[in-house]
Amino acid sequence: MxxxxxxxxxxxxxxxxxxxxxxxxxxxxxxxxxxxxxxxxxxxxxxxxxxxxxxxxxxxxxxxxxxxxxxxxxxxxxxxxxxxxxxxTNALLEHNGERSVMVLTEGFADILDIRDQARPSIFALHIKKNPVLAECTVEAKERVRIISLKEARSTIPWPKEWIKCGESYIVDVVRPLEKDDLRQKLQKAY
Missing domain, CATH: 3.30.420 (Nucleotidyltransferase; domain 5)
Known part of the structure; x- marks a missing residue:
């Protein structure tokens, strides 16, 4: 050895x-x-x-x-x-850390508010939701998807830039991030 x-x-x-x-x-x-x-x-x-x-x-x-x-x-x-x-994690959950901004793919800004629609009593008329973790959400113009390497080889035309994600998956960049747009939104949120 x-x-x-x-x-x-x-x-x-x-x-x-x-x-x-x-x-x-x-x-x-x-x-x-x-x-x-x-x-x-x-x-x-x-x-x-x-x-x-x-x-x-x-x-x-x-x-x-x-x-x-x-x-x-x-x-x-x-x-x-x-x-x-x-x-x-505790600072986010307890809302006692620094102010935070959540960056999500465009079109998904309300995902944390919508959540999975699960609630303790499905017939309750007055639903009390827990507060959302981030005080502000910014939408990024981008789109990626994680797919199996096998599927990628058979469905995505070559040559395309792939980002390896583990041994069996890749991140397929469907729409590259518009950095200038995101920078402006983050500066406005700040």
């Missing part, structure tokens, strides 16, 4: 108190190790940023000669970082 140059895929969940990490470490011979870690989300006496520190610590377990104890982390061996944050 070659422990010197593995590949890393690291998942991070940054919470209000702790930040959790799962490292998927793959070696050249195909074997995989899992490394978990938990750090305080804020510990300025020991590190400036919990997500970066956790990534550094996991990588240093396997390649300490390549990853420095401080400073920037080279991403030569880092294939993927996935980061979720319950801090942002």
């Amino acid at each position: 070659n422990l010197k140059y593995p590949r890393f895929r690291i998942s991070v969940d940054r919470g209000g108190t702790f930040t959790d990490f799962v490292g998927d470490v793959t070696f050249e011979d195909g074997t995989t190790h899992w490394k978990t870690l938990k750090l305080l989300s804020c510990d300025p006496q020991h590190y400036p940023d919990a997500p970066s520190e956790g990534i550094r610590r996991i990588m240093r377990c396997y390649i300490p000669d390549v990853v420095p104890a401080r400073g920037l982390i080279e991403n030569e061996y880092l294939d993927e970082v996935r980061m979720g944050t319950t801090v942002a």
Whole structure:
């Protein structure tokens, strides 16, 4: 087993108190190790940023000669970082974070208001809806669709730019984003 140059895929969940990490470490011979870690989300006496520190610590377990104890982390061996944050989710749900704007595809601006029409009592005359997460919605002139690679090969004419989405799917850009239009709408919302 070659422990010197593995590949890393690291998942991070940054919470209000702790930040959790799962490292998927793959070696050249195909074997995989899992490394978990938990750090305080804020510990300025020991590190400036919990997500970066956790990534550094996991990588240093396997390649300490390549990853420095401080400073920037080279991403030569880092294939993927996935980061979720319950801090942002909670701020949205509790409406106590920064003001937010939701950007949705043109024609779908009311999707969060319409929702799925589910309600606790289908015969209730006075329906109380929970507030929508974002205070403002902006519509983007664009359209994409996710389709299977098999379907894409048989139905989409070549050459067309595809964006790979996992191993079996692609993002088909049906209508490219009109960036100037979106920029103006976001500036107006701000």
